[in-house]
Amino acid sequence: MTAHGPKLTQRGQATRERIVTAAARLMYERGVAGTSTPDVRTAAGVSSSQIYHYFADKSALTMAVIEQQTEMILRRQNTLLDKLDSFEGLWAWRDCIVDLVRELGCAGGCPLGSLTTELADHDPRAREALAAGFSRWGTAIRDGLRTMIDLGRLSPDADPDHLSLAMLAALQGGLLLAQAQHTTAALEAGLDAMIERIACHAVPT
Incomplete structure (x- = not known):
């Protein structure tokens, strides 16, 4: 089975x-x-x-779409997400996302974000699946920040859970504004601000 x-x-x-x-x-x-x-x-x-x-029905197909979109997003970013253990890795991930949005002409927005806007308020099963997808995305960012702490690149007082959640929020807000404004300015500003915020916890070398 x-x-x-x-x-x-x-x-x-x-x-x-x-x-x-x-x-x-x-x-x-x-x-x-x-x-x-x-x-x-x-x-x-x-x-x-x-x-x-x-x-069985369109709802079942929609759930499969949510699963596929989650896997697609994480697979496309897998190599970069695995390297979020340094500031160079954070900036490379940021640049990749911005470049991709530019290549798409700032159209479409985030596949999971678009589905959330349409389904979350009236489809509990879909909302839970979408929330789980976002959680997996955030967890990949959080794991990178935890590794930075383990490697002595970030101070132990950094909160990976809080910072990764804020980073994901900045990313989603930036993608939405990029779609509305047809410019990556807000996306860049949000991601840059979060990396600079994380850098406040950097251990001097």
Whole structure:
């Protein structure tokens, strides 16, 4: 058994992934409410029966999209998140995010943030899944800061839980403003301010 029911064949897994990927793209572009099952069927190149073979309803498909988007975000940043054990690593992560947003023309915002705005107030299961996704993101940042303390780069009085939560908040707020203003200025200001705040706990070398 898998987390999604009976173990799938390789072909079945590929079909399921194709459906989720198509749904994720459409929901990112149009929102969950603006994405219908026929839309997903056409985009994925599958039949309605195939969709309902893997997903009981649209809610189940949406949960799979949340899971995929979380994994995608963490996978894309994995190499940099693993190196958040120095100020050089923090700045490299910051630059990567800013560059990516610029490449996208400041459009779209954060996939998890967009889903949260649409679903959190009326879909408790989706809200919990999204909160868990953000928690995993924040935990990766927190672990880097804890490593900096362990390596003697940050003072023990630094609070990794508080600082990582604030960093994630600055990131999400910056992504939202980048989408609204079509400039990375607020995103850069928020991330820069947080790294400078963390630097207040730097151990002199």
